[in-house]
Amino acid sequence: MAGTRDVSGWRSRFPELGVEPLSIEPIVSGDLFELERERIFKRVWLKAGRVEELPEPGCFKVKRVDVAGTSVILIRGKDGTIRAFHNVCPHRGNRVIPETDNETFGKARADYLTCRFHGWVFDSTGAVRNVPSLEKFPPWFDQCDYGLKPVSCDVWEGFVFINLDPEPRQGLIDYLDGMASHFAGYPYHEGTAHYRYTAEFNCNWKVALNAFTEAYHVETIHANTLPWYAKIDHEDLKFFGPHRTSTLYMRLVEGAKVAEPAPIDGLALRIMQNSPRQRFVMDKLPADINPDRRGNFLFELPTFFPNFMIHVYSGGGGDPGMLYFTHQFWPLAVDKTLWETTRYWRTAANASEYFAIAYANAIHRNAHLEDTATMEDTFAGLQSGVLEHMPLMDDEVMLRHQDQVWHEYMGLEKNRT
Numbered sequence: 001m002a003g004t005r006d007v008s009g010w011r012s013r014f015p016e017l018g019v020e021p022l023s024i025e026p027i028v029s030g031d032l033f034e035l036e037r038e039r040i041f042k043r044v045w046l047k048a049g050r051v052e053e054l055p056e057p058g059c060f061k062v063k064r065v066d067v068a069g070t071s072v073i074l075i076r077g078k079d080g081t082i083r084a085f086h087n088v089c090p091h092r093g094n095r096v097i098p099e100t101d102n103e104t105f106g107k108a109r110a111d112y113l114t115c116r117f118h119g120w121v122f123d124s125t126g127a128v129r130n131v132p133s134l135e136k137f138p139p140w141f142d143q144c145d146y147g148l149k150p151v152s153c154d155v156w157e158g159f160v161f162i163n164l165d166p167e168p169r170q171g172l173i174d175y176l177d178g179m180a181s182h183f184a185g186y187p188y189h190e191g192t193a194h195y196r197y198t199a200e201f202n203c204n205w206k207v208a209l210n211a212f213t214e215a216y217h218v219e220t221i222h223a224n225t226l227p228w229y230a231k232i233d234h235e236d237l238k239f240f241g242p243h244r245t246s247t248l249y250m251r252l253v254e255g256a257k258v259a260e261p262a263p264i265d266g267l268a269l270r271i272m273q274n275s276p277r278q279r280f281v282m283d284k285l286p287a288d289i290n291p292d293r294r295g296n297f298l299f300e301l302p303t304f305f306p307n308f309m310i311h312v313y314s315g316g317g318g319d320p321g322m323l324y325f326t327h328q329f330w331p332l333a334v335d336k337t338l339w340e341t342t343r344y345w346r347t348a349a350n351a352s353e354y355f356a357i358a359y360a361n362a363i364h365r366n367a368h369l370e371d372t373a374t375m376e377d378t379f380a381g382l383q384s385g386v387l388e389h390m391p392l393m394d395d396e397v398m399l400r401h402q403d404q405v406w407h408e409y410m411g412l413e414k415n416r417t
Contacts, residue, residue: 009394010237010394010395010397011394011397013237014237014239014397014400014401016404017397017400017401017404018400020389021389021390021391021392022389022390022392022399022400022403023388023389024382024387024388024389024390026206026403026406026407026410027204027206027207027379027382028204028334028379028382028383029334030334032410033204033331033333033334035410036067036331036410037067037068037069037331039409039410039411040306040406040409040410041065041067041068041164041306041331042068042164042165043163043164043165043168043169043409044163044165044175044242044305044306044409045154045161045162045163045168045170045172045175045176046065046161046162046163046164046306046307046308047159047160047161047304047308047326047328048061048063048065048072048074048084048153048160048161048162049061049063049074049159049160050158050159050160050188051082051155051158051159051160051189052158052189052192053074053105053160054074054075054076054082054160055076056076056107057076057077057078057079057080057111057124058075058076058078058107058108058109058110058111058124059075059076059105059106059107059108060073060074060075060076060097060105060106060107060108060113061073061074061075061103061104061105062074062087062097062099062103062104062105063102063103063162064099064102064103065162065164065330066330066331066332066338067330067331067332068164070086070087070088070164071086071087071095071099072084072085072086072087072151072162072164073085073086073087073096073097073113073148074153074160074162075108075113075124076124077111077123077124077125078111078124082153082155082160083124083125083126083150083153084150084151084152084153084160084162085126085148085149085150085151086148086149086150086151087099088148088149089115089117089118089120089148090146090147090148090149091115091117091118091120091131091146092117092118094115094116094117094118096113096114096115096122096148097113098116102198102338102340108124111123111124112129118132119132120132122147122148125147126147126148126149126150127144127147128143128144128146128147131143131146151163151164152164152165152168154171154172154173156172156173156176156180157183157184157186157188158188158189159188175241176240176241176243176304177240177241177242177243178238178240178241178243179240179241179243179245179302179304181288182238182240182245182286182288182289183245183286183289183300183302183310183312184286185286185287186284186285186286186289186312186323186324187284187323188323188324188344190323190346191323191324191344191345191346192344192346192347193344193345193346193347193348193357194342194343194344194345195342195343195361195365196340196341196342196343197339197340197341197342197365197368198338198339198340198341199338199339199372200332200336200337200338200339201336201337201339201372201375201376202335202336202376202379202380203335203336203337203375203376203378203379204331204334204335204337204379205307205329205330205331205337206402206406207337207375207378207379207382208329208337208339208372208375209303209307209309209329209402210399210402211371211372211374211375211378212309212327212371213301213303213309213396213398213399213402214234214395214396214398214399231250231251232248232249232250232251232298233248233249233250233251234246234247234248234301234395235247235248235249237397237398239401241305242305242306242405242408242409243302243303243304243305244302244303244398244401244402245300245301245302245303246300246301246302246398247289247290247297247298247299247300247301248298248299248300248301249294249296249297249298250296250297250298251296264359265363267356268355268356268359268360269356271352271353271355271356272321272353272356275321275349275353277346277349277353278321278345278346278348278349278353278356279321280313280321282295282297285297285312286312289312298313299311299312299313300312301398303398303402305402305405305409306406306409307328307329307330307331308326308327308328309326309327309328310324310325310326311324311325311326311327312324313325321345321346321353321356321357321360322343322344322345322360322364323344323345323346324343324344325341325342325343325344325364326340326341326342326344327339327340327341328340328341335379335383337375339372341368343361343364345357
């Protein structure tokens with residue numbers, strides 16, 4: 001006979017999210033994936049870069065957005081403004097900037113971009129500046145009507161967002177809702193040293209996102225790599241429109257001893273803590289993140305709908321001095337996802353700091369390998385047809401919110417079991 005269980009957690013605080021199992025159909029259905037392209041990824045604001053990637057006028061970045069079947073040019077103009085355009089020449093459809101990877105960087109000469117096919121020239125505002133053999137076009141042709149197709153673009157806290165909808169329903173700040181103020185004011189711009197990893201996984205993008213959206217797995221998956229996370233408390237859950245955030249704290253048990261870090265972990269931590277430039281300063285956290293300034297704060301765990309995460313960090317444990325890290329999960333197909341993750345530190349001032357940063361990055365990379373090692377197996381299991389739904393516990397409530405928001409944007413009635 002089952003005993004009585006405490007239901008005073010998030011289930012009782014957020015009854016609107018329900019307690020029933022979640023259907024796996026949104027994860028495995030090819031038809032729903034095609035609908036996602038149109039109703040989510042072509043309509044909402046998507047993080048596409050950082051302002052530091054475009055430091056000077058003429059600097060550009062091409063971001064491929066496979067889920068929407070396009071790529072987008074981000075370019076800083078002479079006026080300092082970052083604008084976005086479809087990477088499509090309006091003459092015959094050639095890529096204005098050839099793509100070398102998922103992200104391509106460069107600098108326009110004298111503020112001009114030239115299509116290599118027929119030599120049409122555009123400036124950083126998207127306007128046509130030269131059409132070779134213009135006199136041979138029909139009388140009705142007006143080159144002013146054939147500039148680069150603009151993409152809505154805006155910047156928040158140094159993060160560059162785009163919206164592929166020709167007429168976005170909301171501006172960026174309105175879309176971010178309370179997340180805009182909750183995460184405002186952190187020194188993101190100081191993260192001038194960064195390490196970036198990308199990988200493609202044979203799984204649906206929501207499987208990848210869900211793996212990083214809860215802390216239930218930490219005590220098992222990361223028991224060896226991150227032993228200081230062995231006992232954590234998942235608190236301060238907040239919903240802001242379609243977005244969500246929560247906080248992870250190291251669990252403090254009266255009388256229990258906190259595990260000592262391994263010698264090399266301790267060395268890296270001491271190097272960063274003794275550096276006025278690198279050490280974590282609690283007061284730099286935004287006011288609403290760890291508002292009581294608890295010393296056992298680990299990091300903030302948010303999801304910006306649909307596919308972007310920023311982890312504002314304590315700089316302790318196995319990641320001394322790290323300012324923040326990000327994840328983004330880009331759908332490539334119903335069964336394929338591109339994962340991008342970047343970790344940001346202040347640039348090392350000496351060899352000791354460089355060692356500490358490189359070592360912490362290696363530990364963090366190993367932890368991510370543990371996270372990502374489950375994704376393909378999870379998707380294969382769900383795809384097998386053995387299961388129809390997933391039961392969730394309290395600390396997986398953020399998955400419930402993601403599922404609810406997904407149904408709302410898709411315009412679908414949630415199937416209550």
